[in-house]
Amino acid sequence: MHHLSYGDVKIAADRVGTGVRPVAVARADVGAGVGAAGTGGAPGAPDFELFLALEFMQHTGSFKARGALNFLLAHRERKELPAAGVTLASGGNAGLACAWAARGLGVPATVFLPETAPQVKVERLRAYGADVRLVGTEYADAATACEAFAADTGALASHAYDHPLIAAGAGTLVEEIRSQVPLVDTVVVSVGGGGLFAGVAAAAQHHGIRVVAVEPERCRALNAALEAGRVVDVPVDSVAADSLGARRASPMALAAAGTRNVRSVLVSDEAVVSARRELWERYRLAVENGAATAVSAVSAVRGAVAAPEGADGQSAPYVPSPGERVVVVLCGGNADPGDTAR
Numbered sequence: 001m002h003h004l005s006y007g008d009v010k011i012a013a014d015r016v017g018t019g020v021r022p023v024a025v026a027r028a029d030v031g032a033g034v035g036a037a038g039t040g041g042a043p044g045a046p047d048f049e050l051f052l053a054l055e056f057m058q059h060t061g062s063f064k065a066r067g068a069l070n071f072l073l074a075h076r077e078r079k080e081l082p083a084a085g086v087t088l089a090s091g092g093n094a095g096l097a098c099a100w101a102a103r104g105l106g107v108p109a110t111v112f113l114p115e116t117a118p119q120v121k122v123e124r125l126r127a128y129g130a131d132v133r134l135v136g137t138e139y140a141d142a143a144t145a146c147e148a149f150a151a152d153t154g155a156l157a158s159h160a161y162d163h164p165l166i167a168a169g170a171g172t173l174v175e176e177i178r179s180q181v182p183l184v185d186t187v188v189v190s191v192g193g194g195g196l197f198a199g200v201a202a203a204a205q206h207h208g209i210r211v212v213a214v215e216p217e218r219c220r221a222l223n224a225a226l227e228a229g230r231v232v233d234v235p236v237d238s239v240a241a242d243s244l245g246a247r248r249a250s251p252m253a254l255a256a257a258g259t260r261n262v263r264s265v266l267v268s269d270e271a272v273v274s275a276r277r278e279l280w281e282r283y284r285l286a287v288e289n290g291a292a293t294a295v296s297a298v299s300a301v302r303g304a305v306a307a308p309e310g311a312d313g314q315s316a317p318y319v320p321s322p323g324e325r326v327v328v329v330l331c332g333g334n335a336d337p338g339d340t341a342r
Contacts, residue, residue: 002164004198004252006206009171012070012199015077016169019069019104023173024054025180025327029282048320050298051181055173056287056333060128062243063170063196063331064097064160070169071158072101084155085109089139089146091117091125092243093332094160099128110155112142161195162250171199177327178207186210186320188328190293191222191264193246194253196331201256210261212318214297216240217266221249226257226264239269243290243332265317271296279330291330298328 028050059065075081085108088098095111102109109130113122116137125132135145150157159166173196177184187204191197191213204211215223219238225231231254236245257264276292279285297318320326 002252003255004164004167004171004202006202008164008168009174009199009203009206012066012165012168013172013175015073016066016069016172019073020066020172021058023176024057025177026052026054026283028052028328047322048324048326050320051184051325051327052283052285052295053173053177053187053327053329054285056285056291056330060093060096060100061332061334062093062097062288063173063329064093065100066172067161067163067166067169067195067199068094068097068101068158069104070172071163071165072105072107074165075156076105080156081105081107082154082156083108084153086158087112087146087150087153087155088158088160089113089143090160091121091139091142092160093334094158095121095125095130096128096334098158099125099130103129108155110146110149112146112149114138114142161193161246162252163195164252167195167199167250167252168202169199170196171201171203173329174200174203174207174209178209181325181327183325184209184327185324186212186326188212188214188294188297188318188326190240190244190290190329190331191215191249191253192219192244192290194222194249194256196329197222198250198252198256200329201259201262205256205259205261208261210263212294212297213257213262213264214294214317215264215266216244216272216293217268219244220266221246222253222257223264223266225249225254230254238272238289240272240289240293243288243334244293263318265297267293267296267317271316285330286333286335287330288332288335291332294328294330298326 089112091113216238275296
């Protein structure tokens with residue numbers, strides 16, 4: 001297993017350069033008062049600063065573009081891009097990112113999806129120039145067909161999250177966050193298979209930044225791996241499963257989670273849904289449930305951005321300390337905006 005390092009992330013940052021959009025970071029409200037956290041908020045408002053990293057504005061609508069571009073550029077540098085191009089089994093953000101990066105480099109992309117995939121995803125992939133292959137009724141069928149295609153044609157097989165180049169690309173976010181919030185103490189990220197988390201953790205560890213890894217209670221591959229001391233399969237049954245629904249975390253993610261500056265927390269689906277709705281109502285930000293998962297974990301945001309109706313007033317899983325500077329990564333926005341208001 002490759003142990004991801006800050007060096008890997010730094011190389012990725014230099015490699016992708018201006019090929020990705022630098023993340024925008026915006027100050028957010030905390031507690032009940034707009035402009036709290038040391039900026040004239042309501043009495044008793046939490047004494048910490050909260051920022052939102054708007055990565056859903058990235059190419060293809062998610063952070064996945066960073067890893068996909070790093071993956072292909074690295075293979076091009078090594079002269080390892082075959083004529084058959086790149087292939088991936090994913091109808092989600094990873095598939096879109098792979099197709100986008102391949103189109104930009106003039107590389108063929110073949111993306112496998114189950115026949116049950118929503119037509120809108122198929123159309124978006126084709127709009128990026130991908131050759132879309134519909135196979136079987138489940139993701140596992142598409143993955144098997146993808147493996148066979150790579151073996152038969154020599155196409156370069158990519159992965160949604162479990163590859164050091166993919167994870168290192170995702171970690172380039174940290175350098176951009178630090179350029180805008182130089183004294184950031186904590187970065188909060190949603191976790192599915194762990195590609196974003198592993199990359200962010202590698203860079204954060206180098207800079208002494210804490211990472212809070214957030215998962216839905218019913219979609220907890222990393223948390224379960226930490227509990228078991230090894231990668232394990234978990235059931236997936238969450239409103240955020242469309243983007244965080246990995247059945248197992250990557251070994252890289254588990255290794256990263258064992259460092260001293262990492263905390264793993266779980267949130268309820270109710271909190272996730274409410275966070276997503278409140279991000280829209282308060283900021284007009286339309287994000288995926290996967291992105292809202294990270295927001296729902298931060299204490300004192302519950303009252304303003306994450307408290308489900310009928311909540312008992314309990315604190316969210318992560319309680320920032322006085323004076324702490326917290327950046328929450330909103331990792332993707334590929335969802336129906338109409339759902340946020342409902």
